Amino acid sequence: MKIALIGYGKMGKTIEQIALDRGHELVLTIDITNQHDLTVENLRKADVAIEFTIPTSATANYGLCFEAGIPVVSGTTGWLDRKTEVLDEMNKHNGTFFYASNFSxxxxxxxxxxxxxxxxxxxxxxxxxxxxxxxxxxxxxxxxxxxxxxxxxxxxxxxxxxxxxxxxxxxxxxxxxxxxxxxxxxxxxxxxxxxxxxxxxxxxxAKSRQGFALGAVLAAEFSFGKKGMLTMNDLLNL
Missing domain, CATH: 3.30.360.10 (Dihydrodipicolinate Reductase; domain 2)
Known part of the structure; x- marks a missing residue:
């Protein structure tokens, strides 16, 4: 899969390594230095986006992914007071949103x-x-x-x-x-x-970030080709 990685802190770097180890390609990596590259046009180069940023920017990031027509997997917390707004935007674009407060x-x-x-x-x-x-x-x-x-x-x-x-x-x-x-x-x-x-x-x-990062990559693989709201219960069949 071609992955857009939005957020390149410690978690993002761990996700990158696991994604590459599993045979995926990163076609877009966004951090604080190149946020201007986070556009619908660039996102369309990816099959799925993985988003780990901060609450104040997360919902706008989701909207760009929905507009680009790619699933977005997010572990950003602290924005759930806007969940209805995010799901409305997802439905507007017939999008895919995989959210977990913890991907372990x-x-x-x-x-x-x-x-x-x-x-x-x-x-x-x-x-x-x-x-x-x-x-x-x-x-x-x-x-x-x-x-x-x-x-x-x-x-x-x-x-x-x-x-x-x-x-x-x-x-x-x-x-x-x-x-x-x-x-x-x-x-x-x-x-x-x-x-x-x-x-x-x-x-x-948790012993390290590895478990969280692996779960996020598994969620990205699971989301590809699906529609609507997804959670770890769907992935784990709980």
Missing amino acids: LGVNLFFALNKKLAALMANRPEYDISMEEVHHTQKLDAPSGTAITLAEELFENHPGKKSWTLDKPTSPEQMQITAIREGQVPGIHRIKYESEVDHILIEHS
Whole structure:
């Protein structure tokens, strides 16, 4: 496949290496120095785009990909308040949009485990629930998109919790998320159910960016030739 890579930070460079190792060709690479090259005309040279940038530019990038008629795979977080607008634009162009807050195959299995455990604990009010996430200091959003996904899916399966807060909870229905930024941590997410007599803890800890980057390339391969909104559940058949 011919890939347009939008965003050439640490994640973009890792995606590049994995894409090349899997036999793909990068026909367009966009970073902060050549953003003027991100045009519909240039995007049409690619079969698919992979986008890892920042929330303030992501939605405009998606629109250019839809207009160019190529699928866009994105892992940028922090823009979901504009999701309806993005999907309207996708439908307008009969486009393809693969979005994941986290492309790690292990994290997406962790998502499934989180939902299952939340359902099992739904009738156990003696257990309070909290979450902690740890990322590198360059990560701009807090809590992480992955943590928000975990929280939303937990709420769907556990009636005792309905919202999250970074501060101390003001009601039993709130779940506290502690967001820590330190060093070069690729990503750790922990969900804890605690009672007076014990606690249950599930955790996913990434060892490197390789897992995220591989998932993004697999998503690009999966998206080629498809239409509409796609997620890791489609890719993994979860």
